Amino acid sequence: MRWKVEDDFQDSKSTVSLDHTQVRRYRAWKRHVTMAMAALALLAVLAAIDKTNHPAPILPDDPDQDPPADCGAIALTVPEAQRLFHLFTTRIRDLSPPAMRARIARHLNWSDWRRRHQARARWHHYRTRLAVDE
Known part of the structure; x- marks a missing residue:
């Protein structure tokens, strides 16, 4: 604890x-x-709300299982919520509307890619743990 x-x-x-x-x-x-x-507390509540609405993680059943084509994405974390909150409240206020939309799209795509990459890494980490436990 x-x-x-x-x-x-x-x-x-x-x-x-x-x-x-x-x-x-x-x-x-x-x-x-x-x-x-x-x-x-605000960031933690945002992350907790996203976690309750998030699907269960895809995890391996045995150490010889092949990875799925899509492992999904991890739920929003507090640091990621802080980064996105900072982006939406300060980093785009002085931009023109097209530049603002482009920056938001780029950051949201990067966040989605990163969270999917972390889900893939978690899947492989759990598979390795299953191999060690046997």
Whole structure:
């Protein structure tokens, strides 16, 4: 259980900049931490909603099984939700509409490719685990 808490703290530091503060008073520190935790909670809720609506992962049954043509995609993660949220709220506001649409399409395609690649890697990792367990 402790590793999960450590992972959450590490994710909050890298995702919502929990550790990027220089404050002199408790009140300023409290405001920064509150805003960072609220941002992390928003991203975690977005990821959890996507995970509940996401189909079950395709996993191998035996170590000799060939990989399927399409392993699907992993559910949205908190760092990926943060990256897409940042894209939609800040990185495209000064672009012309055609450039904005092109940038959004490029980032969404990249996100989809990455999540599909991670699902394929998970499938192969599980197949290797099955071979080791036998």
